[in-house]
Amino acid sequence: MNRATAIGGLAILLWSSLAALAVVTRRLPPFETLALSFGIAFAAGMAVLAARRRLGRLRQNWRAWGLGFSGIFSYHALYFIALDQAPAAEASLINYLWPLLIVLFSALLPGERLRPRHVLGAAIGLAGTALIVLAGPRAAGGGSVLGYACAFAAAFAWAGYSVANRALRAVPSDLIAGVGGLVALAALLVHGLAEPDIAPNRAEWMALVGLGLGPVGLAFFFWDHATKHGDLATIGTLSYATPLLSTGLLVLCGAARAGAGLGLAAALIVGGAVVSVGVPRLIPRAASNPSR
Numbered sequence: 001m002n003r004a005t006a007i008g009g010l011a012i013l014l015w016s017s018l019a020a021l022a023v024v025t026r027r028l029p030p031f032e033t034l035a036l037s038f039g040i041a042f043a044a045g046m047a048v049l050a051a052r053r054r055l056g057r058l059r060q061n062w063r064a065w066g067l068g069f070s071g072i073f074s075y076h077a078l079y080f081i082a083l084d085q086a087p088a089a090e091a092s093l094i095n096y097l098w099p100l101l102i103v104l105f106s107a108l109l110p111g112e113r114l115r116p117r118h119v120l121g122a123a124i125g126l127a128g129t130a131l132i133v134l135a136g137p138r139a140a141g142g143g144s145v146l147g148y149a150c151a152f153a154a155a156f157a158w159a160g161y162s163v164a165n166r167a168l169r170a171v172p173s174d175l176i177a178g179v180g181g182l183v184a185l186a187a188l189l190v191h192g193l194a195e196p197d198i199a200p201n202r203a204e205w206m207a208l209v210g211l212g213l214g215p216v217g218l219a220f221f222f223w224d225h226a227t228k229h230g231d232l233a234t235i236g237t238l239s240y241a242t243p244l245l246s247t248g249l250l251v252l253c254g255a256a257r258a259g260a261g262l263g264l265a266a267a268l269i270v271g272g273a274v275v276s277v278g279v280p281r282l283i284p285r286a287a288s289n290p291s292r
Contacts, residue, residue, distance in 0.1 A: 008226025008235040014219035016245030021215065024207035029195035030080040031187045033208070036200070038184035040212025041220075045177025057174040064171045068179035071161025072220065073186050078154035086147025094151035096129045096243060101159030102236030103276075109166055109232070118233040121276025125240030128268030159236075165227040173224040180220070237276035 025033050049055050082091040103122040107114030200208060211217075226235055 002230060004226050004228070004230035005234050005238075006230075007222050008230050009238055009241075011219040011222035011226060012239055012242050013245065014214045014222070015242050016249055018211070018215040019246045020249045021207045021211050025200070025204050025211070028198050028200060028204060029191060030084075031077075031191035031195055032198065033211075034076055034080070034216075035184050035187035035191050036208050037211035037216045038180045038187060040209055041217035042177060042181035042184050044213055044217060045174075045180055045221075049174055049177055054172075054174050057172045058178045060171050060175050064168050064175055065179065065182070067161065067164060067168065068175060068224075069182045069186075071157065071165070072179060073183045075154050075158040075161065076183070076187075077190070078150045078157060082147050082151035082154060084147070085144045086151060091147060091151040092243075094148060095154050096126070096240070097152070097155040098158045098162075099236045099239035100126050101155060102162050102239065103233045105159055105163040106232035106236065109163065114233060118237065118276050121237045121272040121274075122233075122240075124268050124272030124275060125237055126272075128264075128272060129240050129243050131264060131268065162223070162227045162235075163232060165224065166232065169228045171228075173221050173228075176220045176224050180217070234276055237272060240272060 022033075028036075046055075049057070079091075079095055082095065085091075100122045103118050104114070106118075
């Protein structure tokens with residue numbers, strides 16, 4: 001596993017805290033939360049760039065800006081609509097097709113090769129994710145066609161963005177700071193048109209800061225670097241760890257219960273990652289021949 005792929009794993013770790021922090025902010029309208037958290041991410045990112053004298057790296061072509069904004073904003077907008085229009089369990093399960101789609105889409109890139117172990121590992125990981133999501137609380141009602149369609153669209157949007165990002169290897173990940181500002185502005189416009197204003201309390205502000213610095217902040221810098229320079233098939237399979245780690249954190253916080261289903265899901269997700277990444281040789285090839 002190369003360094004860039006490992007950095008993608010850091011993004012997955014940060015995203016695992018999203019659900020726990022979102023529990024604290026669930027009183028707030030979704031696009032208000034999106035606007036405030038990405039606004040914090042934008043402010044923090046710009047401060048770091050200014051301190052490191054890297055603001056000039058934001059001068060990139062419209063394709064780089066367009067891909068970053070459309071990928072990040074469209075995914076979140078579609079996912080929020082899906083959660084509003086369909087039961088959360090089903091919407092989340094459909095949405096978590098994106099790791100499998102990344103594995104499959106990666107084969108379309110020049111120089112990339114999709115191996116059977118990648119497909120098998122992704123499929124095992126999907127089974128583990130299904131156990132986690134379907135074991136959660138079930139909402140009443142069947143949901144609307146719009147909700148399910150948006151969940152599918154969100155999965156395709158994020159997978160498409162992640163794979164297409166490989167074409168922008170020369171664009172520095174510093175651009176994500178500026179993209180976060182555009183996402184915050186777009187979310188603010190939607191919030192102003194469609195949602196009521198609710199003032200966050202102290203706990204909600206702390207959670208928003210946590211979101212802005214972690215899951216919707218630093219995580220996107222890591223993800224941008226990983227999708228440009230790492231092994232996309234492996235990154236896609238490792239991404240199934242997100243719902244597992246997220247559920248585990250909710251259990252530690254007392255917001256969810258552990259059970260046998262979670263243990264089986266953990267075994268499937270970890271096993272899928274091992275299958276996809278491969279088990280390193282215990283004895284280096286050079287050491288197996290003492291004559292060399």
